[in-house]
Amino acid sequence: MSIVRNLINLPRRVSIADLAVLGALCGLIYWLILVSHEWSAHLQPSVEIHTNFRYLPLYTLYSLSRGLVAYMISLIFTIGYGYVMAHSARAEKVMLPLLDVLQSIPVLGFLPALVLALIAFFPKTNVGLELACVLMIFTGQVWNMTFAFYHSLRAIPNDLRDASRSFYLSKKETLLKLELPSSAIPLVWNSMMSMAGGWFFLTITEAFTLGDKDFRLPGIGSYMSVAISQGNVPAMIGAVVAMGAMIIFLDRVLWKPLVIWSRKFRMEELSEDIDENSIVLNVLRNSNMLEYLGKKIFRRKKATLDEQVHIFEAKREAVVDKAFRSDVATDRTLLSKILGAVVAVVVLTLIAYGIFKLVMLFTTSLDSSDWASILGGTGLTLLRTTLAVGLGALWAVPVGAVIGMNAKLSHRMQPVIQFMASFPAPMLFPIVLLVLAKLNVSIEIGAIVLMLLGTQWYMLFNVIAGASAIPTDLRELFASYDVPRKTRWKKLILPSLFPSIITGAVTAAGGAWNASIVAEYIPYNGKTLVAHGLGSLISLATVHGDYALLGASVLTMCVVVVSINKSIWRRLYVIAQDRYALNT
Numbered sequence: 001m002s003i004v005r006n007l008i009n010l011p012r013r014v015s016i017a018d019l020a021v022l023g024a025l026c027g028l029i030y031w032l033i034l035v036s037h038e039w040s041a042h043l044q045p046s047v048e049i050h051t052n053f054r055y056l057p058l059y060t061l062y063s064l065s066r067g068l069v070a071y072m073i074s075l076i077f078t079i080g081y082g083y084v085m086a087h088s089a090r091a092e093k094v095m096l097p098l099l100d101v102l103q104s105i106p107v108l109g110f111l112p113a114l115v116l117a118l119i120a121f122f123p124k125t126n127v128g129l130e131l132a133c134v135l136m137i138f139t140g141q142v143w144n145m146t147f148a149f150y151h152s153l154r155a156i157p158n159d160l161r162d163a164s165r166s167f168y169l170s171k172k173e174t175l176l177k178l179e180l181p182s183s184a185i186p187l188v189w190n191s192m193m194s195m196a197g198g199w200f201f202l203t204i205t206e207a208f209t210l211g212d213k214d215f216r217l218p219g220i221g222s223y224m225s226v227a228i229s230q231g232n233v234p235a236m237i238g239a240v241v242a243m244g245a246m247i248i249f250l251d252r253v254l255w256k257p258l259v260i261w262s263r264k265f266r267m268e269e270l271s272e273d274i275d276e277n278s279i280v281l282n283v284l285r286n287s288n289m290l291e292y293l294g295k296k297i298f299r300r301k302k303a304t305l306d307e308q309v310h311i312f313e314a315k316r317e318a319v320v321d322k323a324f325r326s327d328v329a330t331d332r333t334l335l336s337k338i339l340g341a342v343v344a345v346v347v348l349t350l351i352a353y354g355i356f357k358l359v360m361l362f363t364t365s366l367d368s369s370d371w372a373s374i375l376g377g378t379g380l381t382l383l384r385t386t387l388a389v390g391l392g393a394l395w396a397v398p399v400g401a402v403i404g405m406n407a408k409l410s411h412r413m414q415p416v417i418q419f420m421a422s423f424p425a426p427m428l429f430p431i432v433l434l435v436l437a438k439l440n441v442s443i444e445i446g447a448i449v450l451m452l453l454g455t456q457w458y459m460l461f462n463v464i465a466g467a468s469a470i471p472t473d474l475r476e477l478f479a480s481y482d483v484p485r486k487t488r489w490k491k492l493i494l495p496s497l498f499p500s501i502i503t504g505a506v507t508a509a510g511g512a513w514n515a516s517i518v519a520e521y522i523p524y525n526g527k528t529l530v531a532h533g534l535g536s537l538i539s540l541a542t543v544h545g546d547y548a549l550l551g552a553s554v555l556t557m558c559v560v561v562v563s564i565n566k567s568i569w570r571r572l573y574v575i576a577q578d579r580y581a582l583n584t
Contacts, residue, residue, distance in 0.1 A: 018288055035065045186465040257281045417464075443520075475492070
């Protein structure tokens with residue numbers, strides 16, 4: 001044994017935590033082998049989804065893999081896109097409206113072109129279909145995370161920004177030491193919500209129809225889709241149980257450790273003393289092997305005071321030297337301007353060509369009755385989304401504020417909320433539809449309830465994150481003067497939460513528009529329930545392969561959502577930043 005240890009240079013004492021880490025690594029390797037086998041399998045014209053319970057563990061593993069891969073892509077996109085948008089005023093003018101547009105495009109808007117292109121690129125294996133599924137889950141996750149990260153960067157207190165400049169921190173150092181820690185709490189909470197948003201469309205992303213083509217991937221979503229279409233109640237219950245087990249697993253292994261870890265980044269001196277515990281964190285902290293590998297990978301010693309002073313002086317001299325070298329190479333500037341102009345011309349040309357082809361498609365394939373259906377459906381869906389966001393805010397704001405300001409309550413409620421928010425609402429639609437049928441509520445009104453099941457959590461998670469960031473010393477100041485509860489809400493809580501409420505409303509509204517696709521068009525037990533609206537038009541166009549109607553409906557949804565964001569939400573957010581953000 002000593003020879004083996006010397007050969008691999010591992011610490012001599014192997015603890016139980018080390019054995020747990022080794023076991024987890026072995027399980028992860030086996031997991032990757034299973035998933036890679038599915039990805040590299042031969043592409044089949046049709047895949048049979050078995051509703052036998054013994055297939056559920058494997059299907060659950062596949063769905064979890066797709067969700068985690070999509071989340072990693074979303075996190076990389078969020079940090080890159082949000083950072084550029086928050087630091088460049090010129091880029092923000094383009095990137096922020098573009099984010100509004102992308103958020104407003106429903107999953108089925110990305111679906112046809114994405115699937116057909118990737119399958120054409122990977123014609124022999126499942127790689128194209130798997131990538132399409134992952135990217136569609138990505139579109140359900142990423143926008144909420146990006147908005148949250150961008151707003152967190154904009155809300156960093158100015159005195160902290162000034163302090164980072166006074167220490168001559170580079171952009172990388174500022175990102176690692178100030179911006180990422182400052183955005184940790186809202187990013188973690190919105191990551192949980194974004195993962196839930198990805199699960200929301202699981203029954204569509206893993207089993208969908210394009211015209212006469214039926215695409216399916218083995219997973220919980222496709223399992224549930226088949227069970228619903230067959231009216232197989234035991235299979236539906238099995239899918240619900242499997243989904244619940246997967247959500248609990250994610251909460252215990254990923255989200256709870258991240259929530260506990262993120263609390264150390266609260267920007268305040270006082271905090272509530274909470275005895276928070278996580279088995280995963282304890283294992284990681286007590287693993288001698290991980291500690292040893294960390295020291296080997298990050299071989300850094302703490303700098304002495306003289307070395308810190310030397311580093312500071314070197315940074316200051318570099319900044320001063322750069323300021324004096326302001327005679328920038330004009331040739332390089334001119335070349336960059338020329339390249340920028342060429343890129344702009346090419347992009348604008350492609351956009352103009354796309355608009356021309358789109359107009360030609362609409363004029364040749366759609367008549368006045370189609371446009372009347374689109375406009376009428378837009379009005380009905382707009383009414384439903386507004387009611388869904390408003391009803392969600394009525395309970396999410398007060399409940400989220402209470403949970404977020406009470407760290408102990410937040411610690412207890414976090415797994416419950418995470419489970420409820422992460423559970424795909426479409427899997428609960430059969431139960432809700434039975435209740436609505438008993439109450440004689442039509443699908444036209446019931447669609448609002450179905451939207452609410454998925455969109456209310458956006459508001460709740462943002463409010464919880466915003467409430468947890470309210471400095472404890474401010475709350476204790478109000479409490480020490482015995483300020484009445486009503487005045488406390490009016491003068492402290494609601495103003496502090498206003499930026500988070502607006503962020504939650506923006507993402508909830510976008511989620512509601514997307515949710516209209518599955519809430520207004522529900523295949524169930526051999527029949528289809530359809531509520532008149534833009535969402536059902538998009539679903540019907542996708543099923544029938546009517547790409548002209550699909551394109552017109554998606555474009556209309558984009559225009560409406562972007563117009564609302566620009567005329568209402570963006571103005572409210574400016575007010576929130578100017579008057580109520582704690583960054584002055």
